[in-house]
Amino acid sequence: MKFIAVLTLLLLNACFLFAQKTFTVSSPSSSVLLQVSQKVDGSLYYAVKFKRKNVIIPSMLGLKFSNPAVTLSAFQITSVDSLTKNETWKPVWGETSSIRNHYKELKLTLIEKSGSDIQVTITFRVFNDGVGFRYEFPQQPNLNHFILADELTQFALTGDHKTFWIPGDYDSNEYLYNTSRLSEIDALTASTQEPDIAVKSVFDANAVQTPLMMKSADGLYISLHEAALINYPAMNLVLDKKNFTFTTHLVPDAAGNKAYLQTPARTPWRTILISDKATDILDSKMILNLNDPSVIDDPSWIKPQKFIGVWWEMHIGKGTWDLASGKHAANTENVKRYIDFASRFGFDGVLVEGWNVGWEDWFGNWKENVFDFITPYSDYDIQYLTAYAKQKGVRIIMHHETSGSVTNYERWMEKAYQYMVDHDMNAVKTGYVGKIIPRGEHHDGQWMVNHYQRVAEKTASYKIMLDAHEPVRSTGLHRTYPNWLASEAARGSEFNNAGKLGMTPEHTTILPFTRLLGGPMDFTPGLFHLQLNQFEKNRTQRVRSTLAKQLALYITMYSPLQMAADLPENYEKYLDAFQFIVDVPVDWDDSRTLEGEPGDFITIVRKAKGKDDWYLGAITDENSRSLKITLDFLETGRKYEAFIYRDSEKADWETNPESYTIEKRVVTSKTKLNIWLANGGGCAIRIIMLPK
């Protein structure tokens, strides 16, 4: 118990609430310091410092049950345990081939003091880049089933930080990020500015979602989030603007309860990620480390992959999901064209949306029986296309839009997965557009959290990979369920066609600091046709990016599942630039963030899995910028050929977005590149080791 200093202060002071005991744990490198203190009344507070700077000042720990009706806010400490863990593990796929898990742990075993005798353990893990803690309820005589009314955990901050936030919401995480001081958070106003989000449930003007990114006046980057969200509702945070303290607000169920739990039970980890370097935030593996290891014994069937899809053409109004319109996109001929294109350029999959009957009446009416997930439209010859795709070495990716009717999906689920197996499909994109059925449940409540997990488990049992759209935000569960390749769970590229706010150039510089900290996002980059033309009368918004930036996103928006989102005919126009998408890998041995600032820019370099090749992506917001990159990550003494896809000198996301330059040159670890990024621009570089 070397690293825990127990201070018994017991000050003979008029104020009984002064700290009585304090437990202090520092991280392995001593960068992060956790202090847990107990007041005389038994209440517990935790505080976190980073390099001696306060990050979290004393903040309450506790929970409130509705059944039994007990508030767990004052405790007797029955034991204090500690350990140090230092291990390395290998993910099935990821940004790096191995991950170090190094922390010191403090475990407080507590008895609730008011007479309930309920036992709870709070486990803290202190990493060099942050802290995670959770509540655990062991099996015990005085507690079996219980219902959670509220979690009382607080996060008291040191000041009016700059923050990158979206409204707290029970149903949607598809908001554009707002950048403001904490004191300027206004979730209600932000929500009313978002007419394009299908289902919104904002509940408090001061509420925000996690992952929440902040930057303090003294230069610290702080992210609040959670890890391993299992059998529990998602956490929102409600700000007390007087003292800059966030309190957890869990997503309720139809009855107003927060969670139904049974011992042994545990909450997700509450996480505080901290650094004085923004790049460390992007490179952190803390959330993954706080998740359980993979439950899939033989993951050999799980393959990171790239795909194209019958999808964007519906968004821009060229085709439709439904058949009745007369413009049905998922018809045999059109899908055959996509399969041909995928095969020609080595894509693994072709997503086909709108393949199944039901789209004529699928949305907006809380309708329960919409799709059956096994009945194709009459113009979609699935037998023929299955055989054709197989012959072409491509797999069709299944689409299961539930329209939020989850009871219906659960009824069809097993038949639907068997249907996939029968048709040679091993990846599914799920969707939850609409109000949830069971009615009264929310996308981010405990029941739906359990549903998403059930889908991950059930698909795994059929050896199916999963890409969930409109689910709860990611919390690192792709470690435990590596078949769950990616989720949407944020505003993705589809909002490039959304009306009012759309997709700003800065959005992609914020997502890696927020949403992506929880796990891969199916952002669907790769749009090449960026301005509107006369055939796109349905479009209300254009793509606010340069073409070169679209390439860079394949590096800066990490995912083992990457779409090339645009239409084949648009790629045909720029096949030289498209080559980067053809070449870019989706699995990596190493990844390093070279520079970054949320809301401004990001430059990341990654090393291809099992190869000596590197790929660099650099993006900027609406402002142009010049990069100086030293390629010192390359092996010294070796030569490489670099293929540089960059904005041309005339490029600008507003006036000239499709103007790019491709340059080829030999580089070494000593090369310094000067790269100019246009307004809303980016740069992608492929660096291939040359033979000796």
Place this chain on the structure above:
Amino acid sequence: MKFIAVLTLLLLNACFLFAQKTFTVSSPSSSVLLQVSQKVDGSLYYAVKFKRKNVIIPSMLGLKFSNPAVTLSAFQITSVDSLTKNETWKPVWGETSSIRNHYKELKLTLIEKSGSDIQVTITFRVFNDGVGFRYEFPQQPNLNHFILADELTQFALTGDHKTFWIPGDYDSNEYLYNTSRLSEIDALTASTQEPDIAVKSVFDANAVQTPLMMKSADGLYISLHEAALINYPAMNLVLDKKNFTFTTHLVPDAAGNKAYLQTPARTPWRTILISDKATDILDSKMILNLNDPSVIDDPSWIKPQKFIGVWWEMHIGKGTWDLASGKHAANTENVKRYIDFASRFGFDGVLVEGWNVGWEDWFGNWKENVFDFITPYSDYDIQYLTAYAKQKGVRIIMHHETSGSVTNYERWMEKAYQYMVDHDMNAVKTGYVGKIIPRGEHHDGQWMVNHYQRVAEKTASYKIMLDAHEPVRSTGLHRTYPNWLASEAARGSEFNNAGKLGMTPEHTTILPFTRLLGGPMDFTPGLFHLQLNQFEKNRTQRVRSTLAKQLALYITMYSPLQMAADLPENYEKYLDAFQFIVDVPVDWDDSRTLEGEPGDFITIVRKAKGKDDWYLGAITDENSRSLKITLDFLETGRKYEAFIYRDSEKADWETNPESYTIEKRVVTSKTKLNIWLANGGGCAIRIIMLPK
């Protein structure tokens, strides 16, 4: 349009609300008269008379939508259609081998007047014993999806009738019947007196359930109920005691809505059953006639049947459902004993409750994942017992207790039914003891109504017969789904072991006038061990019946599925009386109620299917009575042997319940029997045609 008299009154009166138009329809025999009137403001009212006596005085028709937000209470009448139907149809099984469906129909096609242009049709069917009407929404330009906020249908009665009621409740129909004046209805007090009902949701002191039986001061028997409850919540009735008017109150969902509908849509039939003879109420087929014909093309696999079961021994504490107690009843040896007993006496089935793992923690905690319906307890050798039962010519009846966790049941349902087929079972008893999951839904709401129907359809697809416990009350759907043999949906025999109110002697004289009007009940009669003994420490209540009455219930409580509820060892003590249960059929060519008075007594006689044998059952409440029965239903000129199972002269449900006499005599159609029923007693008679 012969039988409809249209009266345009348009009185030049200060009161604009006076009737403008009246449509009058009389029943085929003219016993029932329906009048539908429209006031100047467009509102519609209906009234019903029986043999010139008012039954329903002008009562409002209408509905209120929450989306679109329209109240449908004033209409323009666009067409008036009528027809007469006179047909005879044959049920798959039933109380009679054929049923006459004879009514006159009035169909008003209406346009809502406030500007919505919503079209609704109200269809009235006028039978000789009552009226049914429903609202129908055809496909139309101005209405597709809609959400029902309330149904506004009223039933205005003529006075402070005597009524047999149970509290209006969203979740339970297992109340003991109260007998009072309408003005004395007090649902809240009645509910608080029922500690033995697992889940109660009483919502209004003046609310009652249907079927609601009433008797007017002028001698009319009136029953309010509904028929063909499909895709709609159950109807409760809330009384305005000032004017004795009931208004419908539909069971809400988790969001507070009543129903989600899409055109074409229709409500259940609202039914008013009327007679001046109580016996006509019991013989009415109106509710069956208002249901759709069978959807099962080949019903040859559906078999009315008798069964015994491992069930009552758990209720009385001899055994348990769970294994951990050490008294697990559903063990291989014990079930083998039941199979032997069933085989010896020709029973079709053996119900086995507590066969599957999960009973150690199944109730009371709104727990979602309780049972999987396919995993037997370790001491239950299902392979062996399946083979053993087959060899003995008996089938095991499956038990699916869901504990109210319906999302879980729906996930397992198909596997569970396949498991039944794989184990030679073709009948299932379902159970819904507990608060419903999806949380916030109720047993009697639209979502659950759809679930029960889904179970009926899904079991039918596996050729499985259904016996639903704790479902919504029956509304005649056994015509449409004849595999749905019976439901509980009321206080059954199990309450003979319930603490406070238990099961009164009069309860079984009320059930046929209330709950059973909707369809067969799995009441589980046949208890022979009626007083407590020293081994029954768990019991808090004894059986309030004589043994002879237990036999009579097989006739008076019609069901194609009848249990012999007591333990084999209790039947062994009274094998001579048990012979009646062995002999009594469960399917009939004819049935006639000879006499009856709700709350007092019932005598019914039935003719065995395809035979010349008759069976008579007579029961009384807590008061003894003398019956004089003329056997004029027998074929004239033929001799019969009658086996009379009656209370002995010393019998009394309280002091001497197991005292009975069995008498054998030759009878003819001219025979007059004098039968004495003890307090809480009854009589059962088997009458076999003798050879010429």
